[in-house]
Every structure is written in C-alpha cells, then in structure tokens.
Amino acid sequence: MAKLTIEDLKKLRDSAKKSTALREGETSVKVTVHMGTCGIAAGAREVMDALLQEVTEAKRSDIRVITSGCMGMCSSEPNVTVEISGNEPVIYQHMDRNRMRQVFKRHVLLGEVQTDFALARVK
C-alpha cells in the first residue's frame, strides 16, 4: 500500500463511511421487506436478494433495508414498503425480483411511485 496523502486519507474516509453508514443513523430511504412465514413462502427472500443487489449498484449509503414481520395481508405477499423521508410510506404487493428492481429504480431512486403494484399509501 502506497503512503497516503491527506487527499487520499479524505477519499478513503468518504468511501469507508459508505461501509459503516448503517450504524450512523443518516437515512433518507427505508425499504422494508415483510418477512413473515407467509412472505418467505411467497418469495420474499428473492425480493430481498434483488433489492440488495440494486442497493449495491446504486452506491447509495443512505438507504436502509430492513425486514419486518407479516402485515396481516398474507394473500398479497411478498409485500415491500418504501418510505422516502418526508413522504408517506407506500406498500407494494405481490413483489418479485423484477418488480423489486423496477420499484427500486423508479421509486426509490427517482421518486416515481409505481402505482401498478402499489397496494396503498399508508396514511
């Protein structure tokens, strides 16, 4: 490893911050994959997998991916909730890998709610 200059140090800091950002509480988007037994049976793990790939590609450290329990809407699983800070959360239903990718690219990154899969806006 070559010797660092102060610029290298600052660059290193900024990239290292992305890896530890999870712990710092600066969040602008929260994506929740509902992982009840029903959700998992309906394919929630693949949805999660696709989501994490998208987050990696997007190189954004302010997006949190979390899991939560069943929402009581088992028939519409897998469900995913997207919450952009300052906006009302949107619940998506019957998600799969492709739908997840679309929701991520258009809603999470560009702010366009994908009304085709949206179940509801939570008031």
Add this chain to the structure above:
Amino acid sequence: MTTFRTDLLLCGGTGCRASGSIQIKEALMRELARQKLDTEIRIIETGCNGFCAQGPIMIVQPDNIFYQKLKVEDIPNLVEEHFLKGRPVKKLFYKEPASAATIPSMDDIPFYSKQKLIVLRNRGAVDPENIDEYIARDGYIGLGKALLEMTPEQIIAEVKTSGLRGRGGAGFPTGLKWEFASRSKGDVKYALCNADEGDPGAFMDRSVLEADPHAVLEGMIIAGKAIGAHQGYIYCRAEYPLAIKRLGIAIRQARNYGLLGKDILGSGHDFDIEVYKGAGAFVCGEETALMQSLEGRRGMPRSRPPFPAQQGLWKKPTVLNNVETYANIAQIIQNGGAWYASIGTETSKGTKVFALTGAVSNIGLVEVPMGISLREIIFDIGGGIPKKRKFKAVQLGGPSGGCVPEQYLDTPVDYESIMKVGAIMGSGGMIVMNDQTCMVDMARFFMDFIQDESCGKCTPCREGTRRMLQILEKITQGLGEPADLDLLEELSHMIKNSALCGLGQTGPNPVLSTLRYFRHEYEAHIYEKRCPAKRCVKLLKFEVDPEKCIKCGICFKGCPAKAIEWKKKEPALILKDKCIKCMTCITNCPADAIS
C-alpha cells in the same frame, strides 16, 4: 463490494469475551450461514462497549436494538425471528431494574444516556482491527491538521487552551508538560504512553486500547510533532494480551498507510511506535520506574529532578502520558481547545472515564463530563446499590486514593473538589461499597497491595507499609489496642512525607481517609472486638439470634457445609463443629440475624 443490510456489533472486549462472546460469534456465524443470511448480515466484533455487567452485548444496526446477556441457545431463535423475519426478540432486551420496563434502544438506557463520549466515542461502533473503520469516523483527520497546518507551538497552545490534565492520576496539565519537553534541547526525544494500569479494579485504559487503539496512536504521533520526538513506546502490561494484540494490528495497519514511519502524510514528520510489554508491577506505572523498565532494568523509581522532560528515557527529553490522555488529543486538535474547555468545571475540563465496579447494579465503563456528581454516576448511571443494600462509601483512586462517604456524594467530579473531601480523581477506578463492607478490612486490603508492590528501594515505604499492614491485620483479628490508631496516623504521615515516589507517598491514603470518616469502625474492632459490617471472621461468632431470625431458611439452603439445621417455622441453628466460616449465611441473611 457487497451491501449488507444489517450490522451486528458484537462486543469483543475482555469482559464480554469472558462471559462468552466468542461462542456467541461462532453460533451467529453458524446460524446466519444456515439461514443463508451471511451475505446480507455482517458481524462486527467491537471493543468494549462499556456495559460489562450485561455481557455479552450486541447492538443491531440500523434497527438500533440493544441485546444483552446473550446465550448460545438464544441464537437460532434470534436469527430467525429478528434477522430473517424482522421481529426483535423482546426477551433479550435490557430490563430497567427499577421499573422492570424493557428498553430496546441503547440510547434510552439510563446507563448510556447520561454519558458523554469523547475518549470512548468509537466504542462498540467500530471494528478495532480495521483501520478503515476508524478513518470512516474521521480518524487521523486531526493528525493531518496537526502535521500539515500547525506548528509545534500551535499544537501546544491548542492543548493548553483545552485545559486537558493528565488522566493517569496526578492531573498535571498536558500542554504544559509538552511545552517543557519541547523546550528541552536535543535531537533525540521520546513520547511514551503509560498503559501499565496497575490500580486494582481499574480497566479504563485496557478498554480504550481494545476498542480504539488508533485513537491512542494518533495522539502519540501528534505529541511527537509537538515536542520534536520521532519515536514512541507504549508500555503495556503483559496481562493485557488482547490490548497488545490489537495495538500490534493497529500499528501494522498505520504503517501500511504511511501514518507511522517516514514523512507521514507528506508532512516531512517521521514517527514510529513500538509496544513494550511490562510484567505488571504497580510501581512500573510510576514515570521514572517505567523508564528504567523500558531501558531493560529493574523498574525502580529515582528521585526527581531531573524531570523526564529534561532527562527521561535513555537520559533524553521525554514526555509520558496516560492512554486516556492521548485518546483525547486528536479530538482536541480537530475540534479546537475551546470546544474541549467548554465541557467541565473551572479547573477540570472535558470528560473522565471511570471503571465503575463493586456493589453497584451497572458494573461497567462510563465516560462522564467533569462536574457531574458522584451521586449521579453511582445512582443514575450505575443504577444504585443492588439487593436493596445501603450505600456506604465509594473508593476513588484505588490504593493511592480515598473513600467518599454518603454525606459527600454530591461532590462534583473535579480534581480539586474530590481532593477536598479526602480522595483523589485518580486514574478512574471507582469501587462502590455497601453496608456489608468493613472499612478497616478495605484499608487492610489496599495496604496489603501497597506493601506487596513496594519496590523496596526506600526505607519509609518498604518498612513503613509493612508495619502499617501488621497493625491493620491485628485490628481485624480482634487484637487491636487503643494506641494503634495514633500509631497508624503517625506512620501514615511519616511515609507520606519521606517516601521516594508516589507509591509510598500516597499509599497511606486509604487508611487516613477511612480513619477520617469511619473511625468508629476501627474503634468497634479495638474496644468492643466487634466488626460492625460483619466481615472480619475472627470477630464473628456464627450464631443465629432466634429473636431476629425470620425462619426463612435461606441460610440453610445456601450453606455449602450443611452446617445449618432448620425446619419450617423454626429459627435456624448453626452447628459450630461443621461450620467452615465461609460467611455465606451472614451475607445472605435478609434479617441480619447471624453474627
């Protein structure tokens, strides 16, 4: 790069390791792999998180959930419920002892919420074996500023402005110490770090080294620039293997990045650090003895002057600072001395780390702003005295310090205020004692330690502490005589005034402070042959008072020698020929009926 959705910050400090965190880590790895979550969830082993009594501890981010007292059996359920299905497991949350309420988030737990973190700012938040995580939290940015934008005079001025005083015990102003060394002539100088930490019951420095070794390295490199030194040594006791291991990793990683070595950050400044393992003698924490030991000789103090700032290691100008002192430096440089000086009291600035231990609910490591009262530390952060016992006193500064009784609990934590009530700030040992502690026996314990650790070079300490110990032993065995108290006081003052180094000069302090506040306990031992706290075995009869006995049978159930007879609704009886005088019954009796 893979993206993880969750970080599991598992405490890998010595305390949590002792309560099983390594096994927890293995179980987590197994379970995460089994549930195929190991690509989504990452385990980070951190340094000491502070709340050692609740270990093993794990914080889950970004959920900000605090789990405690984890057991291997809990892990499969925890992984499935929380990490797969997103349902935090309540059973493993912290329970507030007073209200029995469960508290899921670390920030809401009283133990943490009253603390102020400067030295421990990275505790439990970074992997101490990965320099990038330290850098992610602005590590080495202060160093960059000191090396590239500041002159040695400016660094010293900033440290002076901060008001930082040495955290190793004596509280000498750090900026001033650096100024003396910087003015000493010589092209070879040294910056040393004192990680001997000999005070029994203290573990501040160990925890800082284990949790955030780079903070200490960064402080030392800055000190090197300030005084004109190019070599540093960390004197760390060999009993701290984990701290030594992590220091070694940190030094290697810093060298790799050119943060140690030649021309650091292109500034032209050279500095390197080595770790020296000490054999764990208390006297080797004393500055001149430490330097002798570093030179490869037997660690014994010498008289001063010359002071180390003029003639220290290898007779070269030397600065010696404590681990915690160094861990403050980068923050002071980065945020300015005025920022640091805005925290604390008139004469004591910033924060202090304490190792809170003894008869207190929340045993652990705490960092508090100067000026907070002892009562707040012990009762709000520490959660008070467990088992409905009563507070008696708190020992500050270990064997060199004194005790503070109930009536002075509102004393603020500040060098001068603590001195006024007969104790010292010390290096941070804080031992809480309840009504079951015999103060004479406590003084005897510390004198035993001092006598044992006395290096023998000067007569007052070598002979005087031995005489004092003999008298204290006599008193605890019921053989004390009325003249003993005067003799103890006379010897104390003689040793304090004539011993060569701080070990002897402060060694009588526990005796003097217990005589000041608990003279009546000494008198009860001498005149009535009675130990009021019921701790001195020779003064106990091991008899149950049938009037006081509440017939609960707790003594009967706890006796390891089966020496107690008891039936429901009848008072207990101790069979003297079977009794092994282990004190279990006396300690456990809820009615205080055995004496």
